Amino acid sequence: MQNMTLIRKLITVVSLITATPVLLMPSVVWAQQGQPTIEQLLQEPFLDDYYSNVVYGYEIITDTQNNASRYVGNSLNCSNCHLQAGTQKEALPLNVAGMYPKWRAKNGKRNGIGLRIRECFLYSMDGIMPPEDAPEVLAISAYVSYLSQGQIMGAEPEGRGVPTLPDTGYDPNPANGRAVYLEQCASCHGVQGEGMVGMPPVWGLNSYNKGAGMNDIREAAGFIWANMPLGNGKSLSHQQALDVSAYLNLQIRPSDPRDSKFLKLLEHLIN
Ligand code: HEC
Numbered sequence: 425m426q427n428m429t430l431i432r433k434l435i436t437v438v439s440l441i442t443a444t445p446v447l448l449m450p451s452v453v454w455a456q457q458g459q460p461t462i463e464q465l466l467q468e469p470f471l472d473d474y475y476s477n478v479v480y481g482y483e484i485i486t487d488t489q490n491n492a493s494r495y496v497g498n499s500l501n502c503s504n505c506h507l508q509a510g511t512q513k514e515a516l517p518l519n520v521a522g523m524y525p526k527w528r529a530k531n532g533k534r535n536g537i538g539l540r541i542r543e544c545f546l547y548s549m550d551g552i553m554p555p556e557d558a559p560e561v562l563a564i565s566a567y568v569s570y571l572s573q574g575q576i577m578g579a580e581p582e583g584r585g586v587p588t589l590p591d592t593g594y595d596p597n598p599a600n601g602r603a604v605y606l607e608q609c610a611s612c613h614g615v616q617g618e619g620m621v622g623m624p625p626v627w628g629l630n631s632y633n634k635g636a637g638m639n640d641i642r643e644a645a646g647f648i649w650a651n652m653p654l655g656n657g658k659s660l661s662h663q664q665a666l667d668v669s670a671y672l673n674l675q676i677r678p679s680d681p682r683d684s685k686f687l688k689l690l691e692h693l694i695n
């Protein structure tokens with residue numbers, strides 16, 4: 425009797441050991457190598473609900489113009505500021521799922537990742553705030569979760585946001601900033617800040633609006649210092665970054681949507 429139970433137990437154990445790798449093969453392989461890359465996902469003939477949303481989110485971030493156009497009011501893509509599809513440190517990386525919900529002084533309440541995403545549509549993309557359950561918002565949330573894999577929940581990821589520049593002892597000087605702009609930026613972003621093919625505008629009605637995080641002189645200076653001129657980041661002095669940021673800040677751009685609905689309508693007509 426005792427022998428039988430032992431044998432049965434042995435059989436169960438052996439069959440479990442042999443069956444497990446077969447049943448769990450894909451996830452075991454992924455778990456070992458880390459999660460699949462976007463390139464790998466794009467080649468899969470079939471994706472489950474989670475990963476199809478991840479890929480859709482990626483496509484929205486990198487080509488917002490075509491994949492979320494109904495909520496976009498300017499000519500930017502999310503990845504023009506969230507560089508390398510939100511994977512680059514010190515360039516507003518999007519591996520931040522573990523930071524939310526979070527209190528935000530800007531709207532005076534606790535924000536989930538969904539609201540945070542929707543606000544970038546309203547300000548940075550000078551568009552309309554998508555509804556909470558818009559497929560675009562859900563897909564971007566999935567992509568943000570995907571990027572956040574391996575981060576410690578509640579802990580600030582390394583390289584989050586942009587660097588905070590030290591106090592240089594001088595105020596940001598837009599006149600000096602103009603010289604920096606013409607010398608170091610205009611070749612790509614245009615003398616009138618209008619951008620060109622493959623180069624996003626940095627002011628004008630197709631740029632981010634006055635309510636956007638990038639319209640904050642220090643925030644933009646941190647971004648510019650770390651990342652611009654593109655491919656040659658950290659080549660400007662802190663003061664040059666502050667100066668050129670102050671110059672951008674003086675230029676015309678869409679109004680803050682919190683200021684006036686009428687103004688927004690007028691801009692829309694001019695555009
Ligand atoms: C070699 C071309 C090039 C130069 C020079 C350059 N940029 Fe950029 N910049 C880009 C590109 C391209 C992007 C978008 C990056 C992307 O989509 O991956 C960008 C993005 C930006 C953004 C955020 C997106 C936007 O349009 O608002 C700002 C702000 C910016 N650059 C400012 C500057 C400033 C200031 C300088 C000069 C110090 C500068 N850039 C120099 C190519 C350049």
Ligand code: HEC
Binds near residue numbers: 501516545632638
């Ligand atoms: C013009 C530049 C710009 C564009 C375009 C832009 N963002 Fe942002 N985004 C920022 C800045 C600057 C911040 C951080 C400052 C702040 O909180 O206001 C930010 C913050 C975020 C955060 C929070 C990051 C964190 O560290 O907590 C998320 C999520 C986000 N953006 C999503 C998006 C999405 C999605 C899009 C496209 C629909 C987008 N952004 C387009 C500039 C931009």
